[in-house]
Amino acid sequence: MSKPEFVYVTYIETTPQKLWEALTNSDFSKRYWWGTSVVSDWKVGSPFSLVLNGKTTDVGEILEADPPRLLSYSFRHILNEAASNERPSRVTFELEPHGKLVKLTLTHQDFAETSVILDGISKGWPAIMSSLKSMLETGQPLIIPFDALSIEELEEGTRS
Amino acid sequence: MPAMDEVFKALADASRRSLLDRLHVRNGQTLNDLCEGLAMTRQAVTKHLAILTAANLVTTFKHGREKLHYLNPVPIHQIGERWIRKFERGKLTALSELKRQLEQRDE
Numbered sequence: 001m002s003k004p005e006f007v008y009v010t011y012i013e014t015t016p017q018k019l020w021e022a023l024t025n026s027d028f029s030k031r032y033w034w035g036t037s038v039v040s041d042w043k044v045g046s047p048f049s050l051v052l053n054g055k056t057t058d059v060g061e062i063l064e065a066d067p068p069r070l071l072s073y074s075f076r077h078i079l080n081e082a083a084s085n086e087r088p089s090r091v092t093f094e095l096e097p098h099g100k101l102v103k104l105t106l107t108h109q110d111f112a113e114t115s116v117i118l119d120g121i122s123k124g125w126p127a128i129m130s131s132l133k134s135m136l137e138t139g140q141p142l143i144i145p146f147d148a149l150s151i152e153e154l155e156e157g158t159r160s
Numbered sequence: 161m162p163a164m165d166e167v168f169k170a171l172a173d174a175s176r177r178s179l180l181d182r183l184h185v186r187n188g189q190t191l192n193d194l195c196e197g198l199a200m201t202r203q204a205v206t207k208h209l210a211i212l213t214a215a216n217l218v219t220t221f222k223h224g225r226e227k228l229h230y231l232n233p234v235p236i237h238q239i240g241e242r243w244i245r246k247f248e249r250g251k252l253t254a255l256s257e258l259k260r261q262l263e264q265r266d267e
Contacts, residue, residue, distance in 0.1 A: 003188050007230040009219040107221070130237035142241045 004109035005089075006122060010129045012102050014136040016095045019102050020068035022136060023093055032131040032141040040073075048073045055079075060088055069095055075108075077117050086112035104129065123149040164242070167235045170215035175200060176208045180217060183231035190226050 012019060022028040026037035036057070040048040042065050050058040057079050064072035072092040077083040089111045096103040106129065108121055127144040134142035170176055182194060195205050209229060212218040219232040 003223045003226075003228060004221060004230075005187060007188070007219050007221045007228075007232070008234055009216060009232050010234045011216070105219070126233040126237045129234050130241065133234075133238070134241075142238070144237065144241065 002110060004107040005111050005118065006106075006108040006125065008106045008125050008129055010104050010133050011098070012104055012133045012136050013100055014102055016068035016097050016102050018136060019095055019104060020071075022132060023071060024067075028135070032135045032143070033128055034143065034146050042067070042071070048075075060091075063090065064092070077120075080116060082116045086115055086117075089115070089117075104132075120151040123151050164235075164239065166215040167217060167239060170211050170217055173208070173211075175204070176212055179205070179208055179212065180231055183218065183229060187230050188221070188223075188228040190228060194229060 014022075022032070024038060024040070024042050026039065029036055029038045035052055037051040038048075039051055040046055040062055042062060044062050044065055046062045048060040048062055049056050058075060058077050060074040060076060062071075062073050064070055070093070072090065074088040075091045076086065076088040087110075090109050092107045092109075094103075094105040094107075096105070106125060108125065111118060111121075127149060131141045131143055134140060178198075179194060183189060186193075191202070191205065191209070194209070195202050198205065200208075209218060213220065216235050217232055219230050221228050221230060
């Protein structure tokens, strides 16, 4: 496997179970992910998708699932034609308890060379993780407006 | 947990900011990669990386036998929310209030 393109880490004052729930339950994900639903039964081999305003934006397959420790899925953005023709990349979440905190490590790797979604990914994940941390610790997500991220390639009026 | 103080302290140094800039240009570098072309000793780079890692601005990842350094902007987003957007909102409210008052005076 090639080296990951992105590795993001945040420490969240929560339990691995709650964090797992937040990563896999749409009621939670909608709150910290600009209204995005995470859809899957989270079993290895099952389909995975992200749905926003009734529209599927990203698809993949569950590659590893070991609750509440490890989750990995393949990932392909399908709203943009160039992106949807790329081979899928791979997203992995690792949850590691440290006393009162859980270390959440997100790696995103195996992108197609010159993938058109690199810019969007590099701006999106840090904002999502920051919002997720805030939601779990304070009950309030920190929604950085999607427009504020100025992601160039992907937006065609799908986010509101 | 890396407190915000540590993030600000880590950022308050030009050499450390230049290391972050280098990772922004190319993510996932070894210590050797990062030292290349820098007017800093390997020892100094190691020390700065330790401070950046403690502040969670840099994270390391084991890839085979290599230890790679990645830029981790999550704490910067948190600072943005806590220290920048909040004041922008205040400024915008003040501006719209000023506009309202000026327009009223014209009437």
